[in-house]
Amino acid sequence: MTLFSTRGLVKQFGSLRATDNVSIDVAPNEVHALIGPNGAGKSTLVNLISGMLPADGGSIVLDGVDLTGMPPHKRVRAGLSRCFQVTNLFKKATVLSNLMLAVQSHRGSSFLPLGRRDGETALAERAVELAGRVGLGGELDRIAGSLPHGAQRQLDVALALAADPKLLLLDEPMAGMGPDESARMVELIQLLRRDMAILLIEHDMDAVFKLADRISVLVYGKVLASGNAEQIKSHPEVQAVYLGSEVEA
């Protein structure tokens, strides 16, 4: 059973085929990790899936709904929520304001130019709940930009959770984190997978092997191999292009 699938996704930049016939599946509550060396086309694929770039071919389906050609905000409404590789917050606003804005998007209309948004307790309650879920319950009044890096990433995840996503797209959530912060993020992802499927793009191999049910290796825009941790570790071509170079280093 699959919740999410891409079929034959293609993206061409001039003579460069950045995404070459990529088909991947994610099952419900599965963590599917996508790894690959720099320049393998991971970011392009993330942008195709989230709708920031139009695909030149192929299809994207989530829970029976065809997302191909949908603008990014409609994909979010269809249940595909994303985090960013570079933390992407409202840095000058408090954690609570950040979350309230995220919640507001999914509760009622945002075209109303009257009434005080900050007075809506239902929004605030849901925002507090989300903060608690990612471990930021005690930081509600902190300015987002003043939080430590790891906590900013947790907030980034909380913003994506406001949509109650069916599939969460995490773009290198461990990037730039120390070991403690990484461990906390791994814990958080373990918690989240109970409620949603996760497509994880990540460089941190320890985290990937700990979390992923399935791993796909992307090289030169193509899926080179796909399988569980053992299969990937022992895959000769993967060892050559990816893991091999790490072992040597």
Place this chain on the structure above:
Amino acid sequence: MSMTTTEKNPMAVAGPALVLLGLAVFPAVAPHFGLDYYTGFVMRMLIVMLIATSLNYLMGYGGMVALGHAGFVGVGAYALVAMTEAGITNAWALWGGAMLAAAVAALLIGAVSLRTKGVYFIMITLAFAQMLYYLAVSLRVYGGDDGYNLYSRPVLGFGLDAADDATLYWVVLAVCAACFLFFHRSVGSRFGQALVGIRDNESRMMALGYPVFLLKLQAFVIAAAVAGLGGALMVTQNSFISPSSMHWSQSAVLIVIVVLGGLGHRWGGVIGAAVWVSLEETLRMSTEYWHWPLGALLIAIILFAPEGLGTLFHRSPAGKGEGRGGIFYLLRRSA
């Protein structure tokens, strides 16, 4: 959050209330000091404040640097002229119609322009405004280049005589105050908060599921409708309109006014317009080369209050919303 903290500060309520009171009694007091002429002058200033506030809403809170706002002022003004020619004399109907006309123009222009950003958005709004300008120049029925004279001021009804400057002044003051209150409230609303979110981080707003394009379009239409109302009030006061009031340089002046007062500052449009219109008036009386001292003064203000004069009065608490980095920040970020 940011709203409540400033509202609890007694000065934040008392200051504006005193200014409003002063403006309200002005036409009654002015004749005793031989300042009758200034009733018309302050009325003109109020209208510029209204137009500047609408642009501040678009630029300061919406992050959309539009160089064509005077175009919508002109649409409102010429809509009033056209409706007058068609036989409508009720001022409220004329003003409402002017707002509607500007809103429809903004809906069409915004639907195209808002697909671009930064410098491209500046250029395309400029282009559309110039098209409107040349359209007005070519409208022979409404005087073309020479402009158009109204035979008499529209009728206010309710026993109010629009021909009396003081009466019209009070009506204009009430309309401007109501619009200002609307903009002020709107910033704290769901729409206002979403708009500020788009200004601060458009890609994240998209990823949160917001229909960013439509939200920006709504802000564009609201700002243009109020600018159109400003244009209609201008014709009502002067009984005259010419295409020169929708020339692109007028749009540039409006941007300068907003930046001067404080981009994204609650009082930005009001303070900027007060300073600009007063300076223009006094400098013009003392020298023919009044642009010189005006320019020097502007440079001084940009150097000493780069985020606008409004920030000298009160700086809002850190948080989303007001007073962040001024126009250079906006341009650099959206380039």
